[in-house]
Amino acid sequence: MSAAEETPGGEDMPWGEVTPEAARRLLVAAVEAFAERGYHATTTRDIAGRAGMSPAALYIHYKTKEELLHRISRIGHDKALEILRAAADRDGTAAERLADAVHSFVRWHAERHTTARVVQYELDALGPEHRAEIVELRKQSDGAVRRIIDEGVAAGEFVVPDVPGTTVAVLSLCIDVSRWFNTQGRRSPDEVGALYADLVLRMVGVQK
Amino acid sequence: MSAAEETPGGEDMPWGEVTPEAARRLLVAAVEAFAERGYHATTTRDIAGRAGMSPAALYIHYKTKEELLHRISRIGHDKALEILRAAADRDGTAAERLADAVHSFVRWHAERHTTARVVQYELDALGPEHRAEIVELRKQSDGAVRRIIDEGVAAGEFVVPDVPGTTVAVLSLCIDVSRWFNTQGRRSPDEVGALYADLVLRMVGVQK
Numbered sequence: 483m484s485a486a487e488e489t490p491g492g493e494d495m496p497w498g499e500v501t502p503e504a505a506r507r508l509l510v511a512a513v514e515a516f517a518e519r520g521y522h523a524t525t526t527r528d529i530a531g532r533a534g535m536s537p538a539a540l541y542i543h544y545k546t547k548e549e550l551l552h553r554i555s556r557i558g559h560d561k562a563l564e565i566l567r568a569a570a571d572r573d574g575t576a577a578e579r580l581a582d583a584v585h586s587f588v589r590w591h592a593e594r595h596t597t598a599r600v601v602q603y604e605l606d607a608l609g610p611e612h613r614a615e616i617v618e619l620r621k622q623s624d625g626a627v628r629r630i631i632d633e634g635v636a637a638g639e640f641v642v643p644d645v646p647g648t649t650v651a652v653l654s655l656c657i658d659v660s661r662w663f664n665t666q667g668r669r670s671p672d673e674v675g676a677l678y679a680d681l682v683l684r685m686v687g688v689q690k
Numbered sequence: 691m692s693a694a695e696e697t698p699g700g701e702d703m704p705w706g707e708v709t710p711e712a713a714r715r716l717l718v719a720a721v722e723a724f725a726e727r728g729y730h731a732t733t734t735r736d737i738a739g740r741a742g743m744s745p746a747a748l749y750i751h752y753k754t755k756e757e758l759l760h761r762i763s764r765i766g767h768d769k770a771l772e773i774l775r776a777a778a779d780r781d782g783t784a785a786e787r788l789a790d791a792v793h794s795f796v797r798w799h800a801e802r803h804t805t806a807r808v809v810q811y812e813l814d815a816l817g818p819e820h821r822a823e824i825v826e827l828r829k830q831s832d833g834a835v836r837r838i839i840d841e842g843v844a845a846g847e848f849v850v851p852d853v854p855g856t857t858v859a860v861l862s863l864c865i866d867v868s869r870w871f872n873t874q875g876r877r878s879p880d881e882v883g884a885l886y887a888d889l890v891l892r893m894v895g896v897q898k
Contacts, residue, residue: 520728602869603811647877647885650870655859658866661810662858669855677855681893689897 496594499557505543507533512550516600521551521607551604552612558594558601559619565590566626576634577688583627584656584682585675591659592671598660627652631686641687652682704802707765713751715741720758724808729759729815759812760820766802766809767827773798774834784842785896791835792864792890793883799867800879806868835860839894849895860890 500506511532515524526547530540544550569583591598608616628649634640642648659674669677708714719740723732734755738748752758777791799806816824836857842848850856867882877885 519730521731522727523730643888644885647882648889651863651886651889654866654870655863658862658869661866662862674855677852678859680851681856681859684892684895685889687892 496597497557500553504533504535504539508535508540508543509550509553512547513554513597513600516551516554516604517596521547521600521604526550548607548609548612551600551607552609552616554597555601555605555608555612555616556619558597559616559623561590562587563619563623563626566623570626570630576630576637576639577683577686580627580630580634580686581679581683583630584652585679587653587656588659588675588678589671591656592663592674595660595663595665598657602657602660624649624653634686639688648685652685655682704805705765708761712741712743712747716743716748716751717758717761720755721762721805721808724759724762724812725804729755729808729812734758756815756817756820759808759815760817760824762805763809763813763816763820763824764827766805767824767831769798770795771827771831771834774831778834778838784838784845784847785891785894788835788838788842788894789887789891791838792860793880793887795861795864796867796883796886797879799864800871800882803868803871803873806865810865810868832857832861842894847896856893860893863890 497506497509500509508529512524512529515528515532519528524547526540526544527537529547529550530537533540544553565586566583569579569586572579572582574582605613605616628645631640631642631645631649631652635642635645656678659678663671663674705714705717708717716737720732720737723736723740727736732755734748734752735745737755737758738745741748752761773794774791777787777794780787780790782790813821813824836853839848839850839853839857839860843850843853864886867886871879871882
């Protein structure tokens, strides 16, 4: 399941930007190992072994285990921000843009649930500088969603008494899909995305 | 922060049902260790050490690390079910009962966020029998919320096109509070509970 999800060369090449291929294989192995056993229970030896490489070969690409986690977290957070900014910046009403943001963000968390769990649950394992960098990206993601909601309120489309709190709740609802989503379940990532877009429009007071 | 949260003898004695006191101390130590380093990176020696006890003293109370995780998970899930059933069974309209369920459930996840994270994120580490037992409790929690929503729809209070999907989303929204809640943050557990009760009523189509 997670192997199928994360294998490079899959439908949309999730780690396509990571080169050379050995560095990408190690990243995929690290995601699987962190997801199964947790960051602290995983050694660089485990990761190298999963990737069919020697520990020495791993050190050519990543100096520390934390560097691997940071690379995974950075790519995941860049992708999240890209999805949310694209929805915030596109043409359309605030309701259309919020529905788009939620639909795409949920679909990503469902399709890439193994990666998303590592990205979300191992934040505390990052070193202080890397953590600060990721926290900044998270603020920007929050800002993109908050902007759509603010614009919807200003345009009279939304009725939201607490914009910051509602923004946190919307992002949280989407992110938690990575915890419960099951590829063997009844709903596809796209179906969950559509359901959640509808629920979030209700949260901001859009009557349909 | 987590130490303050979990210390027995705190405001509401979260582990009050665990006796004798040595068994309770070990449970509190296990929650902290699992939350900090993950289940797989924690040894029974670590847990005994945190509790100021010897590994031999630990084995008097818990035969395995998994038994500790099961005990934590069982108590957490029993509490969750108790909160949701109490709200489902009380007098009042469906809207009042759903607001009560969400408010109480969110408050618990905020106040006991360290315990809740362990309970939610380490399910896969349980042995097959214990896992089946916990999955059954989770189905009952889901059932309590679904019952309120079904009754609200039947009474004409709620408009919900997809009751099972909405039930999953409501529980997920509440559970994820344990991931992001920060005791140093701007909102108290009670304030987050009130905000979320309002957002969930919107999700089920209650106009206020």
